[in-house]
Amino acid sequence: MRTTTGSRVLKAALLAGAGLCIAGSAYAANPLVKACSKDGQFVIGFSQANNAEPYRQHVNDELTAAAKQVPGFTLQIADGAGNVNTQTSQVDNFITQKVDILLISPFEAAPLTPAVKRAMDAGIPVIELDRKTVGEPGKDYTAFIGGDNFKIAEEAGKFTATKLLPDGGEAAVLEGLPSSTPAVERLNGFKEGVKGNAKIQIVAEQAADWVPDKAQTAFAAMLQAHPDIKVLYASNDMMAAGALLAAKGAGKDVKIIGTDGLPGPAGGIEAVAKGDWAATFTYPTGAKEAIDMSKKILLDCATSVDATVTVDTTAITPENAKALAGK
Amino acid sequence: MSDQKIEVAANPAVPSAAKRRVDPLAIVVRFQSLIGLVLVAIGGIIFSPRRHGEILFLNPDNIANIVRAVSETGIIAIGMTFVIITAGIDLSVGAVLGLSSVVTASMMISGGFGLIPTILAVLVMGIVFGTVQGTISTRFRLEPFIVTLAGLQAARGLALIVSGNQYINISYGDGPGLAPPVFAVLGERLFDNTVPVATIVFIIFAAIATLVLNTTRFGRYVYAVGGNERAARISGVPVSMVKIAVYAITGFASALAGIVHAGQFNFGSANDGMGYELTAIAAVVIGGTSLFGGAGSMVGTVAGTIMLGALANILQLNNITPATQLLATAAIIVLAAVLQSLVRRREGLGR
Numbered sequence: 001m002r003t004t005t006g007s008r009v010l011k012a013a014l015l016a017g018a019g020l021c022i023a024g025s026a027y028a029a030n031p032l033v034k035a036c037s038k039d040g041q042f043v044i045g046f047s048q049a050n051n052a053e054p055y056r057q058h059v060n061d062e063l064t065a066a067a068k069q070v071p072g073f074t075l076q077i078a079d080g081a082g083n084v085n086t087q088t089s090q091v092d093n094f095i096t097q098k099v100d101i102l103l104i105s106p107f108e109a110a111p112l113t114p115a116v117k118r119a120m121d122a123g124i125p126v127i128e129l130d131r132k133t134v135g136e137p138g139k140d141y142t143a144f145i146g147g148d149n150f151k152i153a154e155e156a157g158k159f160t161a162t163k164l165l166p167d168g169g170e171a172a173v174l175e176g177l178p179s180s181t182p183a184v185e186r187l188n189g190f191k192e193g194v195k196g197n198a199k200i201q202i203v204a205e206q207a208a209d210w211v212p213d214k215a216q217t218a219f220a221a222m223l224q225a226h227p228d229i230k231v232l233y234a235s236n237d238m239m240a241a242g243a244l245l246a247a248k249g250a251g252k253d254v255k256i257i258g259t260d261g262l263p264g265p266a267g268g269i270e271a272v273a274k275g276d277w278a279a280t281f282t283y284p285t286g287a288k289e290a291i292d293m294s295k296k297i298l299l300d301c302a303t304s305v306d307a308t309v310t311v312d313t314t315a316i317t318p319e320n321a322k323a324l325a326g327k
Numbered sequence: 328m329s330d331q332k333i334e335v336a337a338n339p340a341v342p343s344a345a346k347r348r349v350d351p352l353a354i355v356v357r358f359q360s361l362i363g364l365v366l367v368a369i370g371g372i373i374f375s376p377r378r379h380g381e382i383l384f385l386n387p388d389n390i391a392n393i394v395r396a397v398s399e400t401g402i403i404a405i406g407m408t409f410v411i412i413t414a415g416i417d418l419s420v421g422a423v424l425g426l427s428s429v430v431t432a433s434m435m436i437s438g439g440f441g442l443i444p445t446i447l448a449v450l451v452m453g454i455v456f457g458t459v460q461g462t463i464s465t466r467f468r469l470e471p472f473i474v475t476l477a478g479l480q481a482a483r484g485l486a487l488i489v490s491g492n493q494y495i496n497i498s499y500g501d502g503p504g505l506a507p508p509v510f511a512v513l514g515e516r517l518f519d520n521t522v523p524v525a526t527i528v529f530i531i532f533a534a535i536a537t538l539v540l541n542t543t544r545f546g547r548y549v550y551a552v553g554g555n556e557r558a559a560r561i562s563g564v565p566v567s568m569v570k571i572a573v574y575a576i577t578g579f580a581s582a583l584a585g586i587v588h589a590g591q592f593n594f595g596s597a598n599d600g601m602g603y604e605l606t607a608i609a610a611v612v613i614g615g616t617s618l619f620g621g622a623g624s625m626v627g628t629v630a631g632t633i634m635l636g637a638l639a640n641i642l643q644l645n646n647i648t649p650a651t652q653l654l655a656t657a658a659i660i661v662l663a664a665v666l667q668s669l670v671r672r673r674e675g676l677g678r
Contacts, residue, residue: 079649084592089396093643096389110496111592114514
């Protein structure tokens with residue numbers, strides 16, 4: 001008797017467990033967006049941090065181009081104008097509109113976190129581009145797509161160590177806005193990258209807050225103090241442009257490396273193509289990847305997506321710059 | 328909307344015939360921002376995207392978005408109304424907001440102060456900041472434009488020093504390094520998740536300010552100083568005191584907005600409130616308050632503030648570019664100013 005009862009209990013437990021499993025898997029098999037369909041019409045809302053930054057305009061352009069390729073997608077871009085209050089209200093507006101997917105590059109992490117949560121609670125998948133809010137991708141928001149600042153700068157460092165200064169020499173770094181995350185990551189990444197060549201010395205590092213005029217002033221001063229600087233690593237393209245002016249002013253031939261690889265006549269790709277800079281390393285926008293992920297969610301009814309997508313950098317050197325500049 | 332009458336009564340320089348004449352244009356100007364708000368709302372209803380027949384613009388969540396988004400600039404605009412009625416200007420408000428949000432965050436997070444001491448200290452700091460500006464301006468007979476421009480730089484500088492050039496995240500809980508959880512209520516909505524707390528602060532402050540401006544002796548003094556300073560002085564109005572007081576009010580308002588900002592966004596940064604001074608001045612001017620002083624209304628400012636928010640909202644709901652939004656705001660400011668100037672000329676008050 002006792003054994004039978006025991007086995008019954010066991011069976012019941014097993015059945016219940018199986019039931020739970022089925023329920024669990026049925027839950028997991030739900031598509032992220034219920035209204036998904038191959039030929040549906042969908043609105044994607046993109047909450048941009050600040051259109052005034054050239055890099056962010058570049059993101060907008062690439063996103064617009066990528067969204068155009070998908071017939072059922074309409075992309076709406078709202079400009080947070082570098083103001084967390086404005087950006088929050090724009091995210092709320094997107095929730096009111098019930099956009100099908102929210103893309104966001106938060107101007108600051110913590111302030112935009114509640115707005116992202118509200119979108120998730122409203123059943124809108126949130127893909128964060130380039131900058132994150134607080135929390136874990138895959139849990140507090142659907143996914144993060146972006147470049148890895150440290151790795152990109154590390155590539156630039158390795159390029160310096162092996163291609164530009166294989167025999168060693170003096171190098172300098174222009175840092176972005178002090179204490180901002182990308183500035184710190186790019187500075188550390190570059191230093192890590194050049195470590196491979198012990199004969200390279202970093203003789204100067206200064207902050208120029210991402211802007212060309214400060215970069216020009218700072219690099220002019222660096223060249224005064226260290227006339228033998230052979231390579232300058234600038235943490236973005238705009239500072240590289242400023243540094244070039246300083247080098248020209250001092251009559252020095254310095255190999256300049258930019259970061260971001262912006263297109264257009266004032267961008268880094270053109271500067272490398274013209275031979276003004278030695279290289280620039282693209283900071284990928286992730287625009288194509290974001291639209292691809294949106295397609296998976298909205299058209300292919302994906303039940304899950306990669307929580308973190310790291311997009312690799314491309315080294316823009318004189319060899320490939322001309323071809324890319326034409327694009 | 329009895330403000331204009333009060334102004335006239337308190338202003339001996341205005342010929343008494345002017346107040347008897349009923350000028351339709353003057354009425355339009357007096358209510359221009361309310362009319363504008365109604366027009367924007369009607370436009371919003373007509374042009375609003377619809378979902379299943381529901382007008383999105385009128386969705387309660389959407390209305391909450393609009394009034395939440397304008398609450399910080401609204402609080403500042405209320406303070407600014409006092410200053411502008413005295414024919415002054417305060418450019419430091421956005422920077423004082425930034426300073427206040429940084430001080431709020433750092434007092435609670437690294438200072439370990441409680442909620443009440445922090446809020447009181449920040450409000451007092453705002454009042455002191457404004458009082459110093461007002462005192463410098465009246466004592467040395469300096470244009471408030473210059474004094475508060477300096478104040479803007481000073482407040483941003485102080486904010487950078489206090490924050491150590493970092494932004495300060497506010498995390499909640501008990502113990503050192505954490506803020507009292509009740510502070511987070513500023514980012515929430517009350518009454519069945521409908522009314523944003525930030526908006527409630529804005530509305531309460533607006534109500535108190537309206538009472539002060541319209542029913543107290545101080546309110547009449549404010550109009551008198553802006554209407555005709557010399558006449559006010561001769562009539563025994565303590566002009567310098569009134570002028571200092573209005574800057575103390577904007578300082579208080581900016582500090583209050585800074586606290587609301589920190590609570591809404593769990594965050595203090597020296598860059599907070601960048602450019603808010605201009606939005607606030609725009610709201611005040613659209614609200615029918617004259618930059619020449621002496622005339623204006625609090626209800627107008629509130630309506631002007633909400634109108635700008637509603638306009639931005641309806642443009643975004645229809646996916647119209649931010650550039651168009653700026654152009655629309657520009658057109659409205661010019662229209663508001665032109666209407667005022669026409670009325671002044673008709674009343675023979677051209678100053």
